[in-house]
Amino acid sequence: MENKITSPKVLFFDVNETLLDLTPIKTKITKLFNGDSDKVSHWFSTLLHYSLVVSATGDYHHFGKIGAVTLKMLAAEQGISLSIEDAKLIVTQGFKQLPAHEEVANALSRLKRSGYTLVALTNSDSDTLAAQLQYAQLASFFDAQLSVEKIGLFKPHSKVYGWAALQMGVDPKDTLLLAAHGWDVAGALQANLRAIFIARKGKYEFPLAPKTEAVVQNLTEAADYLIGLK
Amino acid sequence: MENKITSPKVLFFDVNETLLDLTPIKTKITKLFNGDSDKVSHWFSTLLHYSLVVSATGDYHHFGKIGAVTLKMLAAEQGISLSIEDAKLIVTQGFKQLPAHEEVANALSRLKRSGYTLVALTNSDSDTLAAQLQYAQLASFFDAQLSVEKIGLFKPHSKVYGWAALQMGVDPKDTLLLAAHGWDVAGALQANLRAIFIARKGKYEFPLAPKTEAVVQNLTEAADYLIGLK
Structure with a gap:
């Protein structure tokens, strides 16, 4: 049996x-990165990496906050200026809708x-x-x-x-x-x-x-x- | 004082x-992704994420091995077929040179x-x-x-x-x-x-x-x- x-x-x-x-967030991030839709996946993987970095170093922050600062880091890497307020609008608010x-x-x-x-x-x-x-x-x-x-x-x-x-x-x-x-x-x-x-x-x-x-x-x-x- | x-x-x-x-690895990965040089940064962030995933789940693998499988995952995401042997050639061997x-x-x-x-x-x-x-x-x-x-x-x-x-x-x-x-x-x-x-x-x-x-x-x-x- x-x-x-x-x-x-x-x-x-x-x-x-x-x-x-995640399409609504993707649409906003694609626009931020001048039409490059692959940046969404890159940002999400950076967010996931830093969420574990935060734990590995004995700290904790809300996922959305880490999402906003990693989006700002990725934008800077591409030479795109993004305020933390705008990053939060895209990510922290974006996650809720x-x-x-x-x-x-x-x-x-x-x-x-x-x-x-x-x-x-x-x-x-x-x-x-x-x-x-x-x-x-x-x-x-x-x-x-x-x-x-x-x-x-x-x-x-x-x-x-x-x-x-x-x-x-x-x-x-x-x-x-x-x-x-x-x-x-x-x-x-x-x-x-x-x-x-x-x-x-x-x-x-x-x-x-x-x-x-x-x-x-x-x-x-x-x-x-x-x-x-x- | x-x-x-x-x-x-x-x-x-x-x-x-x-x-x-990392330029020599970047050159190979850019070629793999049909000229998209941004994929290198995306791959490296995925590698870093999964290195911490491995630790977070109580496991350990060599960094180069995680690098090779994450490259294969990223290639699959883009609809690109990559053998694990070729991924290892790019990453594991690549890191050494x-x-x-x-x-x-x-x-x-x-x-x-x-x-x-x-x-x-x-x-x-x-x-x-x-x-x-x-x-x-x-x-x-x-x-x-x-x-x-x-x-x-x-x-x-x-x-x-x-x-x-x-x-x-x-x-x-x-x-x-x-x-x-x-x-x-x-x-x-x-x-x-x-x-x-x-x-x-x-x-x-x-x-x-x-x-x-x-x-x-x-x-x-x-x-x-x-x-x-x-």
Whole structure:
């Protein structure tokens, strides 16, 4: 008799890029960089790098604030003058007004109806997270909203995932993270959570990380897989 | 009577970009990305991000290996097929054959003659570091070569800097790091080392970090400053 994969007790969802579409921020950054749309990906990777730099040096700042200063650094690198106020308008305000990817609401609704506990787990600060889910009309699907602000470390620090499981009163192995980022699912797997990689356009798994139990194209496919485990 | 700033007992030098010129790798990566020279900076920031991801998830791989897989990820994002062997040729081999920035040998020579202890401190692995200093004809200037491979954590993790000072038998506050990276000097300062930022073209300090005691354009100016402290 084969081992049947059981259904996880709690589903954690990464927010930025996984649930929400960064296109509005991308449009503004592309304009800032005179039409170079590749700069968005470069900025986001610089933001992610510096979020971990901040933790590695024993400090903490809101993700949006790090996003604004890294955008200013990247602009300076390109000889573009950008005030910190304008950077904050693009990034900090920008994060709060992102639409959900088109299939997200329906997939979350199906997962909820099938009995899953749904939790948002993000590097954004608590206020931004609340504003994001509200703006994208996703707030009602979630049983809990967890921001790394509460633990003062950014994903993929292993402690974040264990802390998140503890907040939900479950063992890490009974939870599963869904994310469109190779670094995020890598962190979850190393912390003994389960994980599904959402292979959104242009997103690839980190080859040096353990393998996730499923790789899907979007949340509809993830919901199909997870409802199938029930 | 004013407080005179004393001369540090040990000088730590970051290697990639600070001492060595990445142009040969840049040329190859620009060619890979069909002439887009901005991709080099994007790749390097992705490499730095994933080096900290690896530490944050409790793992360790050589910096060059992470460099090769992140290059492959970035190529895939752009729809460019790149074998891991070719990525390693560009990155892992590439790191070993970089020339020194033009003023470096002379500045190191002056610092050495003025009585300073010079130490290379890099995220590269030990073998790569030895090959790099040999190829760039800088090996003879250094009293020690320290790779983070020995501690299994990447800069700017605070522990790296304290460990480096310990290897040299001195207190962190009696050492000073010279680096062209905002994240590197940020880590050193948070670990109670002193630091000088080398503002090479396109490099900017991280605005959320403490200030370094000096910002200079190149190693010649850094040598002027440090020799002035003797």
